[in-house]
Amino acid sequence: MIAIGSDHAGYGLKTGIIEYLSSKGLEYKDFGACDGKNPVDYPDYGKTVAEAVGSGEFEKGIIICGTGIGISIAANKVPGIRAALCTDSYMAKMSREHNNANILALGGRVIGLGLALDIVETWLNASFAGGKHTARVKKINEMDEKYLKK
Numbered sequence: 197m198i199a200i201g202s203d204h205a206g207y208g209l210k211t212g213i214i215e216y217l218s219s220k221g222l223e224y225k226d227f228g229a230c231d232g233k234n235p236v237d238y239p240d241y242g243k244t245v246a247e248a249v250g251s252g253e254f255e256k257g258i259i260i261c262g263t264g265i266g267i268s269i270a271a272n273k274v275p276g277i278r279a280a281l282c283t284d285s286y287m288a289k290m291s292r293e294h295n296n297a298n299i300l301a302l303g304g305r306v307i308g309l310g311l312a313l314d315i316v317e318t319w320l321n322a323s324f325a326g327g328k329h330t331a332r333v334k335k336i337n338e339m340d341e342k343y344l345k346k
Contacts, residue, residue, distance in 0.1 A: 206260025207232030
């Protein structure tokens with residue numbers, strides 16, 4: 197199941213992505229924002245989706261703010277999260293194959309719906325390649341553990 201959330205700036209893109217997920221029969225839970233009219237804080241939605249993925253309740257997440265930068269920074273503060281801000285399909289594919297990204301971040305003000313849907317589809321269909329990338333992802337996970345102890 198996919199956790200999805202956005203701030204007000206990502207609301208329109210999130211709505212289009214939800215329509216896509218529904219059309220493909222993919223299960224998701226919308227963690228907000230509930231409308232694109234009232235300003236909200238992107239860290240709240242990045243954190244909520246990241247906690248849902250980090251807990252294991254959801255396998256993957258998609259987060260959206262104006263640029264995708266702020267919400268990805270917030271999500272990456274949650275241990276075990278590897279949120280990747282992707283602006284094209286190649287980045288989406290590599291984020292899964294090489295980094296085992298468990299959250300996709302997008303910018304609602306910097307990419308259109310057509311490109312976003314291509315990125316989402318590519319990201320959802322890509323798999324972690326393992327091999328030499330396993331050791332690299334392990335090093336990232338070890339950083340989480342090290343700094344959690346402080």
